[in-house]
Amino acid sequence: MKKITREDLDKIAAKPVSPAVNYIRVGMSTCGIAAGADEVLATLIEEAKKRNIRIDIKKCGCVGMCFAEPLVEVAVEGLPPVIYGKVNKEIAAKIMEKHVAGKILVNEYIFDLKVKE
Amino acid sequence: MYNKTILIKDTNINAEDRTKNYYSLVLNSLREFNLHNEVQVVRAADIGVYNHGVVIKILPDVIYQEVKETDIPRIVEATVKADKVLDDLVLKKEPKQQRIVLRNCGKIDPESLEEYLAAGGYQALKKVIFEMNPEKVLEEMKKSGLRGRGGAGYPTWMKWKFTRAVPADQKFVICNADEGDPGAYMDRSVLEGDPHSVLEGLMISAYTIGASKGYFYIRAEYPLAVERVKIALAQAYDAGLLGKNILGSEFSFDIDIRLGAGAFVCGEETALIASIEGKRGTPRPRPPYPSVKGLWNKPTAINNVETLANISPIIVRGGDWFASIGTATSKGTKVFAVTGKVKNSGLVEVPMGITIREIVFDICGGTISGKALKAIQTGGPSGGVIPAEFLDTPVDYENLQKLGSIMGSGGMIVMDEDDCLVDIAKFYLGFCVEESCGKCAPCRIGGYQMLQILNRITEGKGKLEDLAQLKRISFAMQKASLCGLGQTAANPVISTTRYFDYEYKEHILEKKCRSGKCSHLANYTIIQERCKKCGMCQKNCPAGAIPGSREEGYLIKQEKCVKCGQCFEVCKFKAIKKE
Ligand SMILES: Cc1cc2nc3c(=O)[nH]c(=O)nc-3n(C[C@H](O)[C@H](O)[C@H](O)COP(=O)(O)O)c2cc1C
Numbered sequence A: 001m002k003k004i005t006r007e008d009l010d011k012i013a014a015k016p017v018s019p020a021v022n023y024i025r026v027g028m029s030t031c032g033i034a035a036g037a038d039e040v041l042a043t044l045i046e047e048a049k050k051r052n053i054r055i056d057i058k059k060c061g062c063v064g065m066c067f068a069e070p071l072v073e074v075a076v077e078g079l080p081p082v083i084y085g086k087v088n089k090e091i092a093a094k095i096m097e098k099h100v101a102g103k104i105l106v107n108e109y110i111f112d113l114k115v116k117e
Numbered sequence B: 001m002y003n004k005t006i007l008i009k010d011t012n013i014n015a016e017d018r019t020k021n022y023y024s025l026v027l028n029s030l031r032e033f034n035l036h037n038e039v040q041v042v043r044a045a046d047i048g049v050y051n052h053g054v055v056i057k058i059l060p061d062v063i064y065q066e067v068k069e070t071d072i073p074r075i076v077e078a079t080v081k082a083d084k085v086l087d088d089l090v091l092k093k094e095p096k097q098q099r100i101v102l103r104n105c106g107k108i109d110p111e112s113l114e115e116y117l118a119a120g121g122y123q124a125l126k127k128v129i130f131e132m133n134p135e136k137v138l139e140e141m142k143k144s145g146l147r148g149r150g151g152a153g154y155p156t157w158m159k160w161k162f163t164r165a166v167p168a169d170q171k172f173v174i175c176n177a178d179e180g181d182p183g184a185y186m187d188r189s190v191l192e193g194d195p196h197s198v199l200e201g202l203m204i205s206a207y208t209i210g211a212s213k214g215y216f217y218i219r220a221e222y223p224l225a226v227e228r229v230k231i232a233l234a235q236a237y238d239a240g241l242l243g244k245n246i247l248g249s250e251f252s253f254d255i256d257i258r259l260g261a262g263a264f265v266c267g268e269e270t271a272l273i274a275s276i277e278g279k280r281g282t283p284r285p286r287p288p289y290p291s292v293k294g295l296w297n298k299p300t301a302i303n304n305v306e307t308l309a310n311i312s313p314i315i316v317r318g319g320d321w322f323a324s325i326g327t328a329t330s331k332g333t334k335v336f337a338v339t340g341k342v343k344n345s346g347l348v349e350v351p352m353g354i355t356i357r358e359i360v361f362d363i364c365g366g367t368i369s370g371k372a373l374k375a376i377q378t379g380g381p382s383g384g385v386i387p388a389e390f391l392d393t394p395v396d397y398e399n400l401q402k403l404g405s406i407m408g409s410g411g412m413i414v415m416d417e418d419d420c421l422v423d424i425a426k427f428y429l430g431f432c433v434e435e436s437c438g439k440c441a442p443c444r445i446g447g448y449q450m451l452q453i454l455n456r457i458t459e460g461k462g463k464l465e466d467l468a469q470l471k472r473i474s475f476a477m478q479k480a481s482l483c484g485l486g487q488t489a490a491n492p493v494i495s496t497t498r499y500f501d502y503e504y505k506e507h508i509l510e511k512k513c514r515s516g517k518c519s520h521l522a523n524y525t526i527i528q529e530r531c532k533k534c535g536m537c538q539k540n541c542p543a544g545a546i547p548g549s550r551e552e553g554y555l556i557k558q559e560k561c562v563k564c565g566q567c568f569e570v571c572k573f574k575a576i577k578k579e
């Protein structure tokens, strides 16, 4: 990686990054992995490939809702970003099929978290 | 495509779930208003509100509580169709959680420097190097009122100021990531979810005190945290954020990782320093404090992970901003790991001054069993219990101390009627006895003696004099132990005897454990109607107290029973009654 300069940091500060749309994040901390997040991540990647869906699938840390791991945050254009909890392989496939491809939220797995920044 | 989203959830846990019913009713109503192609309705698993009846949330932020079936048409007509809020139903809910430490956790890829930078990362570092000087940083830290999150709550700016003031050819900074309290995992989560934020905090502390070298002391049981810190360090070196002449400035700084072998006492600062020096991890008397004579006898500032994660936001947003959050003596937020008999266990970050009730009931949804909350435990083995009658106490360092507990590092264990407080005290004391390094007698011998007494009491062999004896030993340990482990090890016993004296006395005088936890105090009988005559209890009874056969069935001979509880544990058909 090229060295970061003071000017680079100035540039980032001057231009606030627009909130990304079209991404999926899987909680991959100890609590998530213990609950099976590895498998969920693999399923999401596989399902996206199978359906030819182009979406950024990334990992992230723990948002705190450890009781509901594995957690998957989905943000796609036209829908509010939501967090799904207690996701397994089947639900991961359903998220890809219904939510990402079909633009319909999946019932029974949304965990609504609100925090003040 | 839908342009509106409605979430529905019945939030009453102890009654029949009406979510599906309401879901159909809302769908029907939408159809009547011909909105069904524009609005989608979703059944949520958790809507972030508890015990407020059926909750309907119209995204992004209108929340209706205690919704009746008859309310549905007017909700659809007013709010869904015309964006008008119905004041009689609305739940005015400011989010109770506020995120400073966990600002990036769950939001950015912890293995990506780019994402940390995009989230405002290393702006604070730039600011201190180019726009501030160490004095200015200290001033800002003083204004912020930040106190150490590792347990003792010592003002961070003072620690930095003292370390800075000592003249020396070399100084060190250390990040304490030894997190040993049972039930606590806040620091692990921060390191796993946002390692650069801790790194940046450590760099700013080094810049401020004039240290050229830093260490991450992480417990080896946290392999993923170690891995992510390693990646972050490599990225920072690559990008010129660590090493010589950081960002082209005069400031040079290096960081190494040291792994802790998992002894609780190694989290104590002098033991931790000994451990990094390659010696046995045992505490030494203070003073001299590490700020004067620390690692290799050089001035050293040790800070906890969460403390360090607070630094960058304070620098960027200012000490006054930070001080505007919290109570008079305790500023900012605190991360708690809420576990035990709680519905939603996990990490919460809340402003200081929030009540325990808000944490347990409003954020975490109350007890998982729906039974009454009996007490909470904070501060781990150095802390104590807080009974239900103090649920409305605002959480800060002083208030928790007044109640006989401590803030500690942030473990919070919820207990309901099924928990025995004598048993809890025994658990924590047992932990300290196990973890005592043995260097000084009050801790080594006192802890062991107290544990023996607690064992006797839970086995129904306690005497009333034992309570006075527990007090005497506690006092000696507090006064004469060398380090915090021994000084605080008796706290769980002191606080449980303070609030739950009657439970100790029940164990001693009536040989009774009201929660049924203490197996030695229970009576075991076989519920014949449930017994499938499998013989498991007989096979496992160490006392030969269960005569009988697979044909005739089984019976427990009370005079032979040693009350070990084995039969209760092994019976698959729940045919053993424990009372
Ligand atoms: C037995 C014992 C264990 C400790 N364990 C930890 C620990 O795991 N993590 C931690 O940050 N501080 C721990 N401390 C507190 C440290 O000694 C020290 O006060 C702290 O790291 C200072 O950082 P702070 O000012 O940022 O809180 C422990 C103290 C004692 C007595």
Ligand code: SF4
Pocket: B265, B282, B283, B435, B436, B437, B438, B439, B440, B441, B443, B444, B481, B482, B483, B484, B485, B486, B487
């Ligand atoms: S108080 Fe306990 S842990 Fe601390 S030095 Fe003494 S024996 Fe060791």
Ligand code: SF4
Pocket: B524, B537, B540, B541, B542, B543, B544, B545, B546, B556, B557, B560, B561, B562, B563, B564, B565, B566, B567, B568
């Ligand atoms: S409690 Fe223990 S000793 Fe008593 S009957 Fe059951 S297994 Fe036997």
